[in-house]
Amino acid sequence: MSHDQTGGTDRRTFLQAGAVATAAAIGATGSPIEAQAQEAAKKAEILPRRKLGRTGLEITMLEMGTGALRERGVLERLLRLSYANGVRTFDTAKAYGTEPGFKRWFEQSPEVRKEIVLVTKDGPREPKDMIPMLDKRLEALGTDYVDLFFIHGMGDDHGTAGAIAFLKNPELKDVAEKIRKSGKAKGIGFSTHHKDRAAIIDAAAEAGVIDAIMLQYTPWLDKDAPLNKALDAAHAKGIGLISMKQVAGRFPAVPKMDVLTEVKKRVPMLAEKNLSPYQGLLHAIWSDERISGSCVSIKTTEQLREDADAARRYEPLKTAELDQLRDAILAFGSTMCADCEGRCSVAAGTKAELGNLTRFLTYYQHHGIRAEARRQYAAMADEARDWKGADLEAAREACPNKLDFAALLPEADRCLA
Numbered sequence: 001m002s003h004d005q006t007g008g009t010d011r012r013t014f015l016q017a018g019a020v021a022t023a024a025a026i027g028a029t030g031s032p033i034e035a036q037a038q039e040a041a042k043k044a045e046i047l048p049r050r051k052l053g054r055t056g057l058e059i060t061m062l063e064m065g066t067g068a069l070r071e072r073g074v075l076e077r078l079l080r081l082s083y084a085n086g087v088r089t090f091d092t093a094k095a096y097g098t099e100p101g102f103k104r105w106f107e108q109s110p111e112v113r114k115e116i117v118l119v120t121k122d123g124p125r126e127p128k129d130m131i132p133m134l135d136k137r138l139e140a141l142g143t144d145y146v147d148l149f150f151i152h153g154m155g156d157d158h159g160t161a162g163a164i165a166f167l168k169n170p171e172l173k174d175v176a177e178k179i180r181k182s183g184k185a186k187g188i189g190f191s192t193h194h195k196d197r198a199a200i201i202d203a204a205a206e207a208g209v210i211d212a213i214m215l216q217y218t219p220w221l222d223k224d225a226p227l228n229k230a231l232d233a234a235h236a237k238g239i240g241l242i243s244m245k246q247v248a249g250r251f252p253a254v255p256k257m258d259v260l261t262e263v264k265k266r267v268p269m270l271a272e273k274n275l276s277p278y279q280g281l282l283h284a285i286w287s288d289e290r291i292s293g294s295c296v297s298i299k300t301t302e303q304l305r306e307d308a309d310a311a312r313r314y315e316p317l318k319t320a321e322l323d324q325l326r327d328a329i330l331a332f333g334s335t336m337c338a339d340c341e342g343r344c345s346v347a348a349g350t351k352a353e354l355g356n357l358t359r360f361l362t363y364y365q366h367h368g369i370r371a372e373a374r375r376q377y378a379a380m381a382d383e384a385r386d387w388k389g390a391d392l393e394a395a396r397e398a399c400p401n402k403l404d405f406a407a408l409l410p411e412a413d414r415c416l417a
């Protein structure tokens with residue numbers, strides 16, 4: 001990992017930090033040696049960091065996302081605990097309502113602000129909206145600068161063409177330069193989970209204004225998938241890349257099945273390395289050198305400790321290990337049908353596996369894993385693929401996601417066969 005600054009030595013450094021901290025604890029109070037030891041211990045406990053493109057920033061491989069933390073007390077406790085566990089990159093947004101929690105944290109512990117990389121987001125319709133929006137975010141956060149200011153959910157409100165036009169608008173360059181020069185944000189960027197994010201990221205790489213992108217990502221992108229190529233283009237231009245909404249996120253509940261144990265059984269590497277499936281997933285993401293860090297929506301102290309431990313023990317995964325993990329996660333991961341027993345096929349009166357057909361189409365069209373989608377389709381029995389004669393309107397009615405099978409299944413045949 002050429003740009004992994006501390007990952008290779010982290011365990012050793014962490015152990016040394018413990019020894020230094022002990023020495024500090026028994027040393028003479030207030031002595032320079034103690035102060036140095038405490039400083040060394042503080043630095044050594046920070047999670048491994050990577051450079052974020054050309055921004056000049058270094059982010060911890062684990063970034064704390066605050067989108068799911070609405071409860072004031074829980075938010076503030078987890079912010080502090082994340083910091084104490086070595087996280088130094090934090091993500092918020094106007095829409096999350098968590099900025100006031102950061103403000104209170106900075107008021108009570110002012111030294112924290114300069115120790116962390118802080119990202120916030122808002123939803124400008126046009127580039128000229130960005131500076132006044134950034135000013136409001138700074139006010140809400142109680143700080144005079146953030147490290148990165150992101151356009152939230154690029155593509156969601158603008159549409160694909162609108163997002164591309166935004167990124168290529170010459171005004172964006174002027175606004176970005178003004179923001180950087182003002183020091184109110186060191187860089188600008190956007191987050192995106194849009195279905196056309198490959199085209200949106202391509203446009204950002206071409207326009208060359210954006211400093212960083214946080215994207216919904218999977219570590220199993222096909223080499224030729226549009227999203228994979230877009231990430232290559234962005235990385236080559238020095239745009240920093242952060243993953244979010246990682247492929248499985250949290251594993252869904254499947255009735256009568258201990259999914260985590262099942263995944264561990266299928267992936268021997270997890271037991272060999274003493275990793276949980278979530279930790280394995282993070283290692284898979286960090287094995288992509290283009291990705292500087294993962295923004296994880298942290299909701300509990302247990303999850304925080306597990307994810308921080310994953311960062312401390314990170315080692316790149318081998319291809320065979322990635323493949324094992326991919327197969328298990330695609331089998332049990334958060335797909336639209338993971339906790340559904342397949343009532344669409346029953347309602348449609350067919351032996352065709354309508355849920356699987358549409359799921360593989362999603363892998364193909366939206367997850368960028370085309371070869372895997374085709375492989376899984378090819379592995380199906382003939383009757384599981386043959387949906388002709390099925391009552392597709394009844395299937396749609398029965399499906400909790402109200403999938404439009406009449407439109408999707410011909411597409412599945414076209415893309416996957």
Ligand code: SF4
Pocket residue numbers: 336337340341342343344345354355356358398399400401402403
């Ligand atoms: S009913 Fe809908 S959610 Fe359930 S398996 Fe079929 S497509 Fe998936």
